[in-house]
Amino acid sequence: MxxxxxxxxxxxxxxxxxxxxxxxxxxVFAIKINWPVILENGIKIVRDLSKYANIxxxxxxxxxxxxxxxxxxKVKEYGGYGIISHSFTGLNSLKAVVKSAGNMKVFSVxxxxxxxxxxxxxxxxxxxxxxxxxxxxxxxGNRPYYLKKVKELSEGLKIISPGVGAQGGDIVNAMLLGxxxxxxxxxxxxxxxxxxxxxxxxxxxxxxxxx
Ligand code: O7M
Numbered sequence: 001m002x003x004x005x006x007x008x009x010x011x012x013x014x015x016x017x018x019x020x021x022x023x024x025x026x027x028v029f030a031i032k033i034n035w036p037v038i039l040e041n042g043i044k045i046v047r048d049l050s051k052y053a054n055i056x057x058x059x060x061x062x063x064x065x066x067x068x069x070x071x072x073x074k075v076k077e078y079g080g081y082g083i084i085s086h087s088f089t090g091l092n093s094l095k096a097v098v099k100s101a102g103n104m105k106v107f108s109v110x111x112x113x114x115x116x117x118x119x120x121x122x123x124x125x126x127x128x129x130x131x132x133x134x135x136x137x138x139x140x141g142n143r144p145y146y147l148k149k150v151k152e153l154s155e156g157l158k159i160i161s162p163g164v165g166a167q168g169g170d171i172v173n174a175m176l177l178g179x180x181x182x183x184x185x186x187x188x189x190x191x192x193x194x195x196x197x198x199x200x201x202x203x204x205x206x207x208x209x210x211x
Contacts, residue, residue, distance in 0.1 A: 003029045004175065004205055005198065006056065006160060008185030009049075012040040018048065020189055024198050025052030029181050030081060032056045046078040054081035060109060061085035065096035072100035080104055084138060087125040088118075094132035105135040111150055113140040113163035122146065126153045136160055141182050142169030151178025164201075166190075171201055172208045 007028045011017050017037050025031065031053040037045060038057075049055050057075045061068045061083070068085065075083050082105035085097045098106050110125040111117055117140075129137060135158060139150035142163030151159060161179035163169040165187030174182050184201060191197040 001206065003027055003202060004179075004181050005201060006030045006032050006181050006183045007053075007188055007198070008032045008034070008058075008162070008183050009189065010034055010036050010185050011189060012036050014041050014045065017041070017045065018052075020194060021049050021052040023195050024188065027195065027198055027202070028053060030054040030056050032058050032084075032183055034058045043074055043078050046075065046080050050079045050081070055079070056082035056084065056105070056107070058084040061093075061097055062089050063093065064089075065092050068093055069096045069100040072097050072104075076100070076102055076104055082107060082135070084109065085134075087129050087132075087134075088121065091128050091132055094128060094134065098133045106133075107136040107138055107158075107160055108132070108134045109138040111139045111143070111146045113142050113167050113169070115143075119146055122150065123153060126150065130155065130157065136180070138162070139179070140169070141171070141174035141179055142167045144173060144177055147174065147177045147179065154178070171204055175205055175209060 005028045009031050057080045084107045087108040108129040111122045139147050140163045141161030158180045160181045161174050162183040164171045164182045165184050188194050188197050
């Protein structure tokens with residue numbers, strides 16, 4: 001069965017990143033990287049990590065069309081599988097990401113795992129995301145009310161959800177409410193046995209959802 005887990009590889013060190021990717025890469029749907037690993041190692045690490053898994057670059061793009069296009073083009077050049085953009089910057093910016101992404105999957109943030117997120121604009125953000133042609137939406141796995149709301153309005157767009165584990169969300173709950181994939185970072189990479197912990201998350205989904 002295809003893994004439902006996206007591993008958030010939020011570390012700085014090159015060797016640590018590569019070792020974690022080698023250990024869990026085959027057992028996850030994708031590895032999501034963010035600024036910490038890029039700031040330390042540069043964009044080339046996308047290519048290196050791609051040996052082990054699909055790499056989603058969580059750069060949370062939020063800029064004018066030209067800038068987001070330039071960043072997206074670079075991620076594509078280095079073999080990214082996907083890229084994550086904000087959507088509050090509006091339709092033109094998000095369309096520019098989708099256009100430059102080519103075959104890469106574009107995910108747009110429409111709600112966040114932090115309570116302080118401006119949830120009053122989520123409905124509009126989903127509308128913009130759909131119109132721009134994104135592949136999926138980011139919605140919180142630790143805030144059931146908002147995850148459910150995004151699911152109801154998603155019209156088939158994939159939903160990926162952070163907030164499970166370290167931020168208090170429950171993996172089975174998130175999947176039942178509509179997440180297609182959950183994003184998990186610290187609970188896995190800070191564990192003494194990252195692979196065992198990952199397999200524990202996977203089997204809790206398989207046990208509950210296949211009953
Ligand atoms: O499991 P954690 O809490 O260690 O990591 C969660 C990851 O998801 C981490 O990389 C965050 O930057 C990211 N994330 C959130 O925690 N909350 C959000 O609302 C959105 C994201 C995210 O991945 O956005 C694409």
